[in-house]
Amino acid sequence: MLTYNFENTTEVLYKHLYKCIKNDIVSGILKPGEKLPSKRTFAKNNGVSTITIQNAYDQLVSEGYIYAIEKKGYYVCELSRMATVPKESNIVYDIKIPKKQHYEFDFSGNRISPDNFPFSIWAKLSRDIISNRKADLMEISPAAGINELRVAIAEHLKSFRGMLVDPNQIVVGAGTEYLYGILVQLIGKDRIYAIENPGYMKLTHIYGQYGVEPVYANIDSNGLTVDGIANSGAEIAHICPNHHFPTGITMPASRRYEILSWANENGNRYIIEDDYDSEFRHNGKPIPTLFSIDMCEKVIYMNTFSKSLTPTIRVSYMVLPAHLANKMYDKLSFLSCTVSNFEQYTLAEFISQGYFEKHINRMRLYYQRQHNKVKEVLSKSKLDDKCEIIDNDSGLHFIIKFKTDLSDEALEKALQNRGIRMKALSDYGRNKDNIEQHLFILNYSNINIEFLKNAFDEICECL
Amino acid sequence: MLTYNFENTTEVLYKHLYKCIKNDIVSGILKPGEKLPSKRTFAKNNGVSTITIQNAYDQLVSEGYIYAIEKKGYYVCELSRMATVPKESNIVYDIKIPKKQHYEFDFSGNRISPDNFPFSIWAKLSRDIISNRKADLMEISPAAGINELRVAIAEHLKSFRGMLVDPNQIVVGAGTEYLYGILVQLIGKDRIYAIENPGYMKLTHIYGQYGVEPVYANIDSNGLTVDGIANSGAEIAHICPNHHFPTGITMPASRRYEILSWANENGNRYIIEDDYDSEFRHNGKPIPTLFSIDMCEKVIYMNTFSKSLTPTIRVSYMVLPAHLANKMYDKLSFLSCTVSNFEQYTLAEFISQGYFEKHINRMRLYYQRQHNKVKEVLSKSKLDDKCEIIDNDSGLHFIIKFKTDLSDEALEKALQNRGIRMKALSDYGRNKDNIEQHLFILNYSNINIEFLKNAFDEICECL
Numbered sequence: 024m025l026t027y028n029f030e031n032t033t034e035v036l037y038k039h040l041y042k043c044i045k046n047d048i049v050s051g052i053l054k055p056g057e058k059l060p061s062k063r064t065f066a067k068n069n070g071v072s073t074i075t076i077q078n079a080y081d082q083l084v085s086e087g088y089i090y091a092i093e094k095k096g097y098y099v100c101e102l103s104r105m106a107t108v109p110k111e112s113n114i115v116y117d118i119k120i121p122k123k124q125h126y127e128f129d130f131s132g133n134r135i136s137p138d139n140f141p142f143s144i145w146a147k148l149s150r151d152i153i154s155n156r157k158a159d160l161m162e163i164s165p166a167a168g169i170n171e172l173r174v175a176i177a178e179h180l181k182s183f184r185g186m187l188v189d190p191n192q193i194v195v196g197a198g199t200e201y202l203y204g205i206l207v208q209l210i211g212k213d214r215i216y217a218i219e220n221p222g223y224m225k226l227t228h229i230y231g232q233y234g235v236e237p238v239y240a241n242i243d244s245n246g247l248t249v250d251g252i253a254n255s256g257a258e259i260a261h262i263c264p265n266h267h268f269p270t271g272i273t274m275p276a277s278r279r280y281e282i283l284s285w286a287n288e289n290g291n292r293y294i295i296e297d298d299y300d301s302e303f304r305h306n307g308k309p310i311p312t313l314f315s316i317d318m319c320e321k322v323i324y325m326n327t328f329s330k331s332l333t334p335t336i337r338v339s340y341m342v343l344p345a346h347l348a349n350k351m352y353d354k355l356s357f358l359s360c361t362v363s364n365f366e367q368y369t370l371a372e373f374i375s376q377g378y379f380e381k382h383i384n385r386m387r388l389y390y391q392r393q394h395n396k397v398k399e400v401l402s403k404s405k406l407d408d409k410c411e412i413i414d415n416d417s418g419l420h421f422i423i424k425f426k427t428d429l430s431d432e433a434l435e436k437a438l439q440n441r442g443i444r445m446k447a448l449s450d451y452g453r454n455k456d457n458i459e460q461h462l463f464i465l466n467y468s469n470i471n472i473e474f475l476k477n478a479f480d481e482i483c484e485c486l
Numbered sequence: 487m488l489t490y491n492f493e494n495t496t497e498v499l500y501k502h503l504y505k506c507i508k509n510d511i512v513s514g515i516l517k518p519g520e521k522l523p524s525k526r527t528f529a530k531n532n533g534v535s536t537i538t539i540q541n542a543y544d545q546l547v548s549e550g551y552i553y554a555i556e557k558k559g560y561y562v563c564e565l566s567r568m569a570t571v572p573k574e575s576n577i578v579y580d581i582k583i584p585k586k587q588h589y590e591f592d593f594s595g596n597r598i599s600p601d602n603f604p605f606s607i608w609a610k611l612s613r614d615i616i617s618n619r620k621a622d623l624m625e626i627s628p629a630a631g632i633n634e635l636r637v638a639i640a641e642h643l644k645s646f647r648g649m650l651v652d653p654n655q656i657v658v659g660a661g662t663e664y665l666y667g668i669l670v671q672l673i674g675k676d677r678i679y680a681i682e683n684p685g686y687m688k689l690t691h692i693y694g695q696y697g698v699e700p701v702y703a704n705i706d707s708n709g710l711t712v713d714g715i716a717n718s719g720a721e722i723a724h725i726c727p728n729h730h731f732p733t734g735i736t737m738p739a740s741r742r743y744e745i746l747s748w749a750n751e752n753g754n755r756y757i758i759e760d761d762y763d764s765e766f767r768h769n770g771k772p773i774p775t776l777f778s779i780d781m782c783e784k785v786i787y788m789n790t791f792s793k794s795l796t797p798t799i800r801v802s803y804m805v806l807p808a809h810l811a812n813k814m815y816d817k818l819s820f821l822s823c824t825v826s827n828f829e830q831y832t833l834a835e836f837i838s839q840g841y842f843e844k845h846i847n848r849m850r851l852y853y854q855r856q857h858n859k860v861k862e863v864l865s866k867s868k869l870d871d872k873c874e875i876i877d878n879d880s881g882l883h884f885i886i887k888f889k890t891d892l893s894d895e896a897l898e899k900a901l902q903n904r905g906i907r908m909k910a911l912s913d914y915g916r917n918k919d920n921i922e923q924h925l926f927i928l929n930y931s932n933i934n935i936e937f938l939k940n941a942f943d944e945i946c947e948c949l
Contacts, residue, residue, distance in 0.1 A: 048739075085879075086773050087708075087738015102743045118654045118811050121819055137620040146616040153609040157600040161798055191581040197660045197800070197824035204667070208695060228820050232671060234697045245550075275550020280565045310549050335624055335827035337660070348581050356584055357691050361660035361824050364798035 025053075025060055027069060036071055037078035044079065048088050048099055055101035059089060127442030128478040134469045135333045139386060144378050145369065152368045159368065164360040167351065168195025168340070169367040175374035176340055183380070184301070186315050186324070192348045197337040197361035199297075199327050200229050205355060206323065207233040209347050210259060210293060217257030219247055221452040223268050223297070226261060239453040242267065246274035249285050260286075261295040265310045268299065269451050269464050271415035271422060279313055286321040295323045300330045300418045302383045305391045320344030328370070330419065331383055338362055338370060390419055393467045397475065404479040409486050419468035422448060425461045427486040434463075437485040443478055488516075488523060490532060499534055500541035507542060511551050511562055518564035522552060590905030591941040597932045598796045602849060607841050608832065615831045622831065627823040630814065631658025631803070632830040638837035639803055646843070647764070649778050649787070655811045660800040660824035662760075662790050663692050668818060669786065670696040672810050673722060673756060680720030682710055684915040686731050686760070689724060702916040705730065709737035712744050723749075724758040728773045731762065732914050732927050734878035734885060742776055749784040757785045763793045765846045767880045768854045783807030791833070793882065794846055801825055801833060853882055856930045860938065867942040872949050882931035885911065888924045890949040897926075900948040906941055 025044070032039040047053040059065070062080070066073040080097055083089040089097050152160070159169075167173065173190035180186040196202045203226075207216075212234050218226045220239040230237045240260060241251035247262050260282070264274035274282075286292040296313045304310070314324040327339035343351060360367075373379050401407055413422040427434060431447035438445050445463050452458035488507070495502040510516045522528070525543070529536040543560055546552045552560050615623070622632075630636065636653035643649040659665045666689075670679075675697050681689045683702040693700045703723060704714035710725050723745070727737035737745075749755040759776045767773070777787040790802035806814060823830075836842050864870055876885040890897060894910035901908050908926050915921035 085736065087736075087740055087742070100738065100740045102740045118652060118808055118815070120654060120815050134626065135624050137624045140620070140624060142616055142620060142623075146613055149612055149616075150609055153605050153612075157603070157605060160605075161598050161600045161603060161796055163597065163797055189581060191583060197664075197826075198822050200822055201660075201664070201824060204695070212697060225820060232667070234675060273548065273550075275563065277550055277563045277565045279550070333624055334626055334822070337822065337824055337826050345581055352581070352583050357688060359661050359663055359797070359800065361664060361800055363660075363800050363826070363829055366826055366828070 025065065025068075029069065029071065037075045037082070040069075040071070040075060040079040041082045044083060045086075045088055048083075048102065053099045055099055057099045058095075059097040059099070061096055124439075124444075125442075126439075126444040128444070128470070128474060128481075130443070130445040130463075130465050130467075130470065130478075132466055132469050133329075133334060135335075136469050139389060140333055141378065141382055145373070148369045148372045148376075148378075149365065152365065152372065156368055160364045162364070164362070164364055164367060166356050166358040166360055167191075167193065168360050168362065169364065169371065171375075172367045172371040173340075175371045179374050179379065180342070183383075184298075184312055184315070186312060186342070188342050189345075189348075192342050192345065193340055194343060194348075194351060195338065195340045195360065195362055195367065197339075198329075199299075199325055199339040199341075200232075201361055202325065202339055202341050203229050204233050205351070205358070206295070206341065207235055208355065209343070209350050214259055214291065215255075215257045216259045216261065217252055217255045218261055218453075219263070219267065220251075220454075221270065221448060221458050223261075223263070224451050224453070241457075242270070242272070244272065245278045246272050247278075247282060249281050252282070252285060258289070258291045259293045259295065261297060262313075263297045263299065264313050265296075265298055265301045266304075266415070266417045268297075269420065269422070269446075269448060271413070271418060271420070273310055273415065273417065279316065283313065283317060283319075283321065287319050292321065293323060294321055295325060298324060298326045301326070302331045303387050303390050303419060304417045305387065305394065314342060317344075320346055323347065331386070332379075336366060336370070338366065390468065393470070393472070394421070396472050397465065397467045397470070400472065400475045401479060404476055404483070406479040406483040406486075409483060413462070420464050420466040423463050423465045425463060425482075425486055427461060429486065431460050431463075434461075434485060438482065441481045441485065443481055445482075488528065488531075492532065492534060499538045500545070503532075503534070503538060503542040504545045507546060508549075508551055511546075511565065516562045518562055520562045521558075522560040522562070524559055587902075587907075588905075589902075589907040591907070591933070591937060591944075593906070593908040593926075593928050593930075593933065593941075595929055595932050596792075596797060598798075599932050602852065603796055604841065604845055608836070611832045611835045611839075611841075612828065615828065615835065619831055623827045625827070627825070627827055627830060629819050629821040629823055630654075630656065631823050631825065632827065632834065634838075635830045635834040636803075638834045642837050642842065643805070646846075647761075647775055647778070649775055649805070651805050652808075652811075655805050655808065656803055657806060657811075657814060658801065658803045658823065658825055658830065660802075661792075662762075662788055662802040662804075663695075664824055665788065665802055665804050666692050667696050668814070668821070669758070669804065670698055671818065672806070672813050677722055677754065678718075678720045679722045679724065680715055680718045681724055681916075682726070682730065683714075683917075684733065684911060684921050686724070686726070687914050687916070704920075705733070705735070707735065708741045709735050710741075710745060712748050715745070715748060721752070721754045722756045722758065724760060725776075726760045726762065727776050728759075728761055728764045729767075729878070729880045731760075732883070732885070732909075732911060734876075734881060734883070736773055736878065736880065742779065746776065746780060746782075746784065750782050755784065759785050759787050761787060761789045763881045764789070765794045766850050766853050766882060768850070768857065777805060780807075783809055786810065794849070795842075799829060799833070801829065853931065856933070856935070857884070859935050860928065860930045860933070863935065863938045864942060867939055867946070869942040869946040869949075872946060876925070883927050883929040886926050886928045888926060888945075888949055890924060892949065894923050894926075897924075897948060901945065904944045904948065906944055908945075 027043040062073045062076040066076050084091060087100055089099055091097050172195055173193040176193055177188045177190045180188050216230055216235055216237045217240040218237050219242050227237055238255040238257050240247055240255040246267055252260050286294050314322045324342040409426045411424045431449045435447060448462035449458040490506040525536045525539040529539050547554055550563055552562055554560050635658055636656040639656055640651045640653045643651050679693055679698055679700045680703040681700050682705050690700055701718040701720050703710055703718040709730055715723050749757050777785045787805040872889045874887045894912045911925035912921040
């Protein structure tokens with residue numbers, strides 16, 4: 024007769040009993056086909072109630088460890104092939120998480136200072152949404168995003184970028200990485216995609232996720248060249264015509280028409296226009312997008328709220344040419360939108376009530392001031408003689424050219440040893456040898472001006 | 487001399503002038519190389535200030551339509567190859583959005599009633615997070631999700647599912663669809679993935695996104711069979727052992743060990759355990775997961791907050807075996823987590839403060855009551871004689887077997903004509919012919935009991 028010890032258990036009795044019997048089955052003490060004691064005898068023998076036994080047996084039956092035959096009793100199931108399952112764990116939970124290096128001063132950052140996020144407005148809008156839109160918050164979002172948000176984005180694009188866009192052309196997703204995945208499905212995995220060289224090299228990984236191995240197209244001082252794209256053999260060009268990353272080049276109108284003409288030469292060609300930080304042009308009105316001068320459904324426009332609001336709310340969007348939008352509705356409507364309704368509605372209100380425009384204006388001023396302060400501190404530092412700023416009136420970073428004999432790699436290393444993180448332009452090139460040396464990227468979006476002089480002094484000593 | 491009409495413009499003057507000149511350049515009225523009038527003459531001639539002209543010229547220069555030669559003046563750029571760009575738009579914005587059919591009564595729903603979402607607690611926690619965690623909200627999330635959320639999920643899995651999990655094994659993402667993408671990258675696109683037949687056929691599309699063409703493995707009354715998976719030739723099996731979708735089968739322990747043994751036979755094999763609605767088992771304690779009896783790092787555990795909270799907050803997670811977690815940190819750390827920090831922190835608090843458990847308990851009761859009410863209404867309706875309920879004490883749906891000669895397709899159509907949506911089990915089968923007919927899925931998660939009798943009467947008339 025089975026007897027188990029109930030004395031030292033802190034568990035509910037039936038649970039304890041269930042575990043004891045299960046262990047005996049798994050370890051083979053109770054054999055397949057063996058009859059278990061009747062509930063009454065078992066209860067008496069172990070000094071517990073029959074209800075406890077019943078509950079334990081029920082659980083074992085529902086998990087398939089034992090089975091019942093009416094009016095006869097309970098029997099142990101056959102757990103066939105169990106022998107091939109090792110009894111003891113051989114798992115070593117040795118999970119290696121890459122350590123984040125800490126830097127005293129990080130010129131490569133892509134972070135928004137908590138002082139610059141409109142928390143109180145965001146909190147208010149979230150609260151309003153939760154109070155007033157309960158039913159909408161529980162309604163599944165269309166694959167391309169909630170209509171209200173797409174209408175708000177279309178309005179924003181009209182007033183801010185002069186773009187005339189049907190909200191149904193807009194696809195909202197949790198980050199541009201995710202949207203590239205959709206795009207690759209719409210355009211095709213078997214097509215040739217080009218990345219600018221130098222350019223946003225992370226795209227290599229992103230395309231790689233979707234089974235696409237991109238090619239690289241050279242740029243000159245006006246951005247992507249038609250020769251560069253033609254030589255790469257690509258059909259789809261990813262470009263940042265309004266503020267090239269990381270050089271900061273703005274593509275002039277003549278080049279834009281050239282690139283559009285290249286796209287028009289062949290039905291398979293497209294241009295992905297990445298407008299990632301166009302909101303922060305310091306002077307003049309923003310440069311019109313390639314999308315707005317495209318008459319042949321060749322340009323896919325991409326933008327994100329990562330730079331203009333914060334990268335920690337994951338919202339990006341793309342504007343598809345009408346025929347690709349139709350393909351999206353036709354083929355990919357099964358997708359679930361990756362952005363939560365709560366944030367889609369909050370963001371829609373944030374834009375349509377005018378807070379987004381105010382925020383952009385405030386941030387543009389802030390970045391302009393940061394930009395000027397950085398230049399001012401630099402002009403008073405020893406480093407000033409050993410460098411030259413290559414500026415472009417836009418975005419959150421500029422290029423600084425160091426007068427040094429050190430290779431970019433050596434200089435980065437030397438800076439790193441002093442706790443300074445700064446990336447070279449050549450890090451963003453495919454063939455580093457072809458990229459001009461000594462050009463470094465100074466991102467001023469979230470640096471502490473107070474410590475800037477020290478950082479410049481440290482850099483100076485490294486050169 | 488260029489003369490433009492400023493009389494009827496409502497725009498800022500320089501903007502109007504800029505557009506006029508740009509149009510003349512694009513349309514070829516102003517030729518490449520042509521010199522523009524000097525600012526002073528131009529201003530005088532048009533009756534505007536030289537500052538207006540200066541601003542317009544500046545904008546045109548920054549966009550590359552004109553260029554300046556010092557002490558000489560402004561000249562029109564060459565917009566080469568422009569001729570190949572059509573002048574007139576040939577876009578027809580004819581975007582076809584699939585119409586959503588409206589149903590009077592939907593038994594196929596996957597929606598949470600607004601009455602059942604804990605809005606006030608969610609609002610309170612969001613507010614607290616925004617007030618107290620500003621810096622954390624602006625800090626980029628690791629690819630696998632914010633640590634606090636992963637710790638909270640690990641604790642939940644321990645107390646609720648008896649699973650011992652290192653938070654670093656957990657990967658959080660915006661929906662399981664997205665997580666499958668990560669999984670396919672970790673395991674490999676070139677491997678063979680199986681879907682249960684019948685089963686969650688949407689996986690065909692989801693795998694398809696990542697370039698994987700899945701195979702189909704047959705199930706019997708205990709779930710996936712070893713023969714089924716062996717015959718499919720698959721290396722990776724996706725299964726719902728705790729509550730098969732849509733049949734509701736719970737896989738007994740013996741079968742679990744068999745399937746685990748199958749996986750252990752070959753180093754390339756894995757099991758994806760989809761535990762999508764395990765929280766809502768009506769009786770007894772939840773069935774232990776396959777993950778917890780796996781000793782050989784063969785099981786990937788997946789779950790989502792879509793069923794347990796709402797599908798409109800996009801949060802799912804998976805628990806990776808340690809070696810796959812290491813691969814994730816090694817190869818995919820470049821990914822941006824697809825869930826916003828705001829919701830990750832709110833959800834972490836929701837779980838760790840015990841609200842999630844309370845919510846599940848409340849919902850379990852609610853679903854149990856719904857389940858009983860549906861049965862009660864059915865027992866009193868005419869339909870009762872024409873059907874049989876195949877129940878399984880779990881989840882948000884049961885199977886109803888109709889006594890009818892109609893094919894599943896014909897019955898679905900007939901129901902649809904009466905505004906009733908109900909899906910047949912055979913809709914979830916790969917070869918419909920092999921799947922038993924007349925079995926329909928009755929999802930009671932969000933149906934209105936008040937109108938249920940009518941719906942049953944309508945169904946009865948269709949049979």
